[in-house]
Amino acid sequence: MLRFLLKRALGAVLTLFTVSVLTFGMFFALPRDPVSGMCPKNCDPQRLERVRQELGLRDPLVDQYANYLKGIVAGRDLGGAQGGRCDAPCLGWSYVNNEAVTDTLARVLPVTVSIVVPAAIGWLLLGVGLGMVSALRPGSWWDRAAIGFSLTGASVPLYVVGAVLLLVFVYTLRWLPVPAYTPLATDPLRWAGGLVLAWCSLAFLYSAIYARLFRAQLLETLSEDFVRTARAKGLSNTRVYGKHALRAAIAPVVTVAGLDVGAALGGTVITETTFGLPGLGRAAVDAVRAGDLPMIMATVLVAAVFVVLANLLVDLLYAAIDPRVRLG
Amino acid sequence: MRSRLATALCTATTLVAVLGACSANTGGSSTVDTGRQQTGVIATDPKDSWGPAPEVPGARAGGTFTIIRETPLSHLDPQRTYSFAGLMAAPLFARSLTTWKDDGQGNLVLVGDLAETPGSNVEDDCTVWEFKIKDGVRFEDGRPVTAKEIAYGIARSFDPDLTGGPTYLQEWLADTPQYDTAWDFAANRTALPPGLTTPDDRTLRFEFARPRCDLPFAASLPSTAPLPADRDTGINLGHAPFSSGPYKVTRFQAGVEIVLERNEHWDPATDPVRHQYPDRFVWSFGPSTDTAANRVIADNGADQAALSWDFVPASLVSRVAGDAALRSRTILSPTPTANHLVINNQRVTDLRVRQALNYAIDREGLVKVLGGPHVAAPNTTLMPPATIGHRAYDAYPAGPNGDPDRARELLGGQTPELVLGAADSSVEQQLATQLKGNLERAGFKITMRAIPDDAKLDEIKKRDNPWDLYLSSWAADWPSGAAILPVLYDGRGIKVAGNTNESYFDDPAISAEFDRILALPPAAQAPQWAGLDERIMREHAPVVPLYVDVAYLVHGSKVGGVFVSSVFGYPCLIDAHVKP
């Protein structure tokens, strides 16, 4: 177990390192000059050059990268134009947002988490529920309705669903407030009211995948020997489903869900754009558009951290749920 | 199996049916008075520069006034402010040396704001200017504003770390575009830049090497806002400016929200234009233009006292204009933002080609692409109609839909191959597609190249940029030809990057005219600029004037007092109030 953990952790660190190197290299190839945004309106070449020097953009790429890593571990001094001393974990200064990158992250991350976590609970419940309904009575009207619903969810792009929901429930019927982010601690009701549409559209989109997955898994486990044995031993249907079949069928669902949540935490760009919520995804897109390199690096890294952590967690959970799996 | 399909189809059809409601569109539109004449004078009566500003009819104190905008204001540092939103937000918390009295109908009077008058021209040759500072103006902590703090504000605008912001005063004082090397702010924090002095606490004196007759106008920009040296937090001032206006910043959440609340030390008796009606102003950032408009139209809760800062998007114009119930909640006004198809004169050197480009454009179709007369008004002059002294003319009359035959005739059988650089934003791609269609109809061969939206402005300002044609716009910092024609068409100032002369037009005879007119007193300049405008177009056709922006704003039912600034074409907040 410990060996497995160590091995995975090492792999995760290597993945993150590679992601950061790739991003660093890639975004230096951007056609956008990162300096032009920092220069006044009557910018001339000498001034541009001086800003470049100050930012260390004239240093070799390797040094720049090493400085970046050093900032994360120990903090560093960024100079007067970038807010001076930047404490660890220093991810640099965003001249577009005019603040330290960590401050921006601290602001946008809660938004994305608030969107994703409740939505994930929603899509898991909805997906597993629909999948169960259709698997228990395969071929019935219930089955057809559930699968039809979930297929529709998988086929309509989220932004179309979002635009229609907004038009109907917010602008026309006015049943719901305009999507906005209020911190949970400030006002739980407003927090939920402002995000409910985002949760619903995400749940509608993702539940399709889970419904079909869970249905297939459940049908498969129900046909497996241990379930038949349990039935033959005279256990009631409820016990067979509840204790044995569900437990075996839920393991792959957890795997997929873990990976999905990990990826979604890295930024739900489309959802955030559709509903105008200022989360990590929007911040990342804005940063790329503006050529805001420190911000790009940070958002990509944070997203990668989530995915890698989710991967790790899923492996552990899988072992906990499905007794057939042994870690090695 | 069949039922699975049937269910699925059913679900899909329902969705479709919800969207499908429709009725016949039989056409219809309305007209906007975009040709209205702008007037602008410098106040001669010192009483004009004193407050209190006349009450706005029906205005009442109290309430929270919200402004919804897609793009955040990244800072509120007066010395760094140059965006329209920043310029319109600044008067709430920053007072400047001079300011405009604006009726929102194009009638402007320049008055003193911190100063008792809009400046005195000491030697009558525009080289020495003095401003007497009013008694009784206070900062948010109650200490008085003196000439020292104003001078310090101007001095700190020399700091190259404080990016952005206008550079007129710095360049004029240092007499060079490289003002920050001429005078190093960081090394001289306790001194003042050359030419700027404070003979006493109530006097601010500018001495220039050359006549600068536009100084009173340039002093209306927020870069003349005062700041005590001990309150200068450098780049961090942007999140917490030190107020001298009727409101002070009490909350700055970068990218999300800015809250301004009453500044009790502001004295209306000293202020000729501002009011202090709402308890607080809230700038709320993030919602897309469409979302903002839809929110305000829905008129729900706090949005009843909200203004959608961005203009009504093209996709919603017909809905807003067609809804009689919304009429009282919309503002329609011309703006001074002129949009041109800029021709790169270094590349397109043949006058006949440039003239043919002017004949080929279908401005009526272009306005349709933009969303109709509530979004844009066709224009054929270099300066927008909202310039003082503007005179309408059309040097290349081609009717509303363009004259491709006349263009072909000028081209004389050749097929110029031109590259049109366009930002990769949705709107500009559509515009470029439209222009390409127009030009190819007239015998050109056009290649469209997409430029990343955020980089485009920087790219076309580079002298050796690779494109022949690009879309660009200009809104002057004050409504005089002096802030338009020499800025855009004087070829002597062309540098490697950061050019405002984006057509790279350079003609010695025209440049000489600029010098001649700039030395005239401001009042005498206006007709001269109008004449030169027409001469440049007829003799050189350096650009294709396309349209001027029209401001079309929608606000909640409790919003009052908002008008469109005659100077900048964006909503002005100094009269804003919340109706009960």
Place this chain on the structure above:
Amino acid sequence: MDGTLRTGTGDPIPAGRTVGRSPGRLAWMRLRRDRTALVSAAVLVLFVLVALAAPLIEAAYGIGPHDQFQRRLDGFGMPLGHAGGVSGEHFFGLEPGLGRDIFIRLVYGLRTSFFVACTAAVLSTLIGAALGGLAGYLGGWLDAVVSWLTDLTLAMPFLIVALALTPTLALRFYGQRDEVPPSFGVGVLIAIFAVFGWTSTARLVRGQVIALREREFVAAARASGAGLGHLLVRQLLPNTWAPILVSFSFAVPQFVTGEAALSFIGVGLTEPTPSFGRMIYQSLDYLQTDPAFVLFPGGTLVALVFAFNLFGDALRDALDPRSAR
């Protein structure tokens, strides 16, 4: 499609079907009996035909994708008449603003969309099958490398990379003045999908191959001295085509919506290449003022993806009898 590219659902296809009774034939028979499969297949064939015949349709229709009809727009640039200008001449009406014919642009958009999605799906499936097969069969360090590559690919945020890369590549290859042919944008899109889309296929195939490699027929072939190529292509591939086919059939619709998602964040294909995604993205703003403009491209996209998903589902049922009813 939100923030991440997913292909297939990642669920393992149970291995270990009895070899020798031609599962392919059985699956084909089951598929032919499934009416959902037949109807969705017919719809898909119709879409493919329309896409292939786009130039012929243009000739018969008499209107090109770039022709403008601004005289049929009102002062606001909105189409005159019913349902966004639907008429005998313009089957699906006109775009607001530019006044181009929606029907013929849809036909060409379908063509682009199909080409991008199908090519990308073929490529990503090939990459995934090759990497997964090799990793599963050879194991050891290669397996470790492929697993790590999979993790790395999943960890790179797909939309952000696409957003940054697209304009950069155009600049690298065509400079700032040369015309960028539509095929270039299409190619970049395909490459991005292929590079980010292979992971789930690789996982599926890897699992299947690990299960198969110790089986008698593989061991027999190995014992008789068959080379690696022969083993992979002749012995293992025929027994892994089921998961490959299924993941292919789910990859195509995901790339179709993927293209639309890219347009939504402002990358994807630029004017003048007709694109489904951009059309839908632009139309969404007109939901209130010109619902027909949303309806036609949106409806077509949903129908296309829906048909693909239905067919993919039926295909999986046919290939895996245990999950069928």
